[in-house]
Amino acid sequence: MVDQEAHVGLPILDLSDANDPVKHTALLDQLHDALFNIGFLYIKNHGVAEETISNLASLLPVLFEQPPEAKASLSKLNSPHFLGYSGYAEETTLGEKDLREQFDLATELPVVWSPSANSTSQDRESKSKRDFSKLYWRLRGPNQWPSEGNVPGFRKAYTEYHDALQELSYRFVHLIEEAFGIPVGTFDAFFPSPKSVDAAGHKYVPPQHRIKLVKYPPSPSSGGDEHDQGVGAHKDSSGWLTLLYQVGQEEGLEVHVNGEWISAPPIDGTFVVNFGNAFEVATEGAVKATVHRVKAPMSISNARYSIPFFQGLPLDLTVSEIRSCIPESVRKLRRSVKLGPSESVSTFLDPRWDSLGESQLRKWIRSHEDVGRKWYGDDVSKFYLE
């Protein structure tokens, strides 16, 4: 058997070490290094059942092979929440088409946005004051589900996967708190469970995590050293951290570390972990939202499938609130590094707004202008497209 781990230039952390009193400290040291020096890592023995993963992964070919009219009926254009299907090469990064198809899904949640709500209304969910007339709350809402007849068992497999990844992401955040040397549970306020919010006093509503189901078909003009763009160089901006499952053995993911592109191939039984813009902003750059890209598979290769889970954060979270949880001891670990391709100051920091929700709305309108114009109007879209 080929040792898949031997040639990988990124750290691989064994999460089962968290339960071993002897190995626990070494695991935290490894995590500290991965957080502050690389911003990308693999995790193995992560506790998510193999069956939970394979039940969803095995449905991806069926999901993407639905007839074109079935996929079109799930178009993102139907959804003010930017949830649903986008066809091959409909998205662009760095001004170039991304050669992939995708279904965007999320935590299944009802609509909360209400144009007539105002800042003095009581929030039914948390009993605290919250202004649900803010446009960014419209990002939150339910999924568009493929029909059971077309993709049997999809909703069940997706929901089990979502719940398992949510649990893993919360467990991983606790390890990060330990690696930061801050009390375990410091960030729990960002992730209240829907069951506990009735108990009043919650500062935030439960977040909506997002899961993309992605297919990169073989690209006719990819071959030799020439690869087309599967997805262009970017930082993740959809949440706090990303847990990526790479289905099968097709390579393509590359990570920009210390000025070089290094490959992050699939390794059986692992997830790849990286951090979003909000994490970088919260730590004032001490933990990087590392730039990455995906090369389209070569013309003679198989399609590549992947499933990134983007851990959500409350949309009304502000930069100052998020920073107040991070001690100076963490922020001072910031290194001065040269900016790589497409690296820029996060839009979360734009002085025109302070909430994560607005930076998310901007991001979604910019990547799906047609959806933005349809549901948010030309004036709002123009403002965020500038």
Ligand SMILES: O=C(O)CCC(=O)C(=O)O
């Ligand atoms: O498909 C992959 O491996 C990564 C996709 C990705 O980086 C993204 O969707 O943000």
Ligand SMILES: [Fe+2]
């Ligand atoms: Fe990404």
